[in-house]
Amino acid sequence: GAVVSQHPSWVICKSGTSVKIECRSLDFQATTMFWYRQFPKQSLMLMATSNEGSKATYEQGVEKDKFLINHASLTLSTLTVTSAHPEDSSFYICSAATGGLAVSTDTQYFGPGTRLTVL
């Protein structure tokens, strides 16, 4: 149980194009989803927190107009990198939490990640 998928697993695009990454919770409903980026040999950097049906909360320094997040359902969140540039190349990982008040339901489950390379 608690499987999170992410698509695509890797993508190469030209500078100036937009890329959409999907994050799906396959066997549970995710009240909250998180988007991270990770540079080589570094920790995960939280970009934004997304609650179903509401606007995402972005971390300081993350441009909301560049990294568009949509969480339209309890099983799907998307991250769109608009007008991508080489410095946006990174490993993007989503995670999902079931939320709720029960003690056991706040664990985050991670997707497999998407390696984005912008040429």
Added chain:
Amino acid sequence: GENVEQHPSTLSVQEGDSAVIKCTYSDSASNYFPWYKQELGKRPQLIIDIRSNVGEKKDQRIAVTLNKTAKHFSLHITETQPEDSAVYFCAATPDSNYQLIWGAGTKLIIKP
């Protein structure tokens, strides 16, 4: 806000020996402390977690201890095996939005 520090950044141990990774946190309101294992190019995998109402939790070769007074928690791996080689991250949750504040990670190397 919450800040999590993790040490050491790299840990090399002989196969069969024990490994200990330590984290400290700053926000006394934090109440959930998971540990994740991440192999190269793969997703972080939850290996064990502990909540603030418990001092210790064990799962086979892995254990986590929590000292709320000192605001630190540790991961203990006994009888280490080659497949334990990975980067380990600790985290703390300071609020009800389940946001995790991450440590910088520890690269664990198991020497054969």
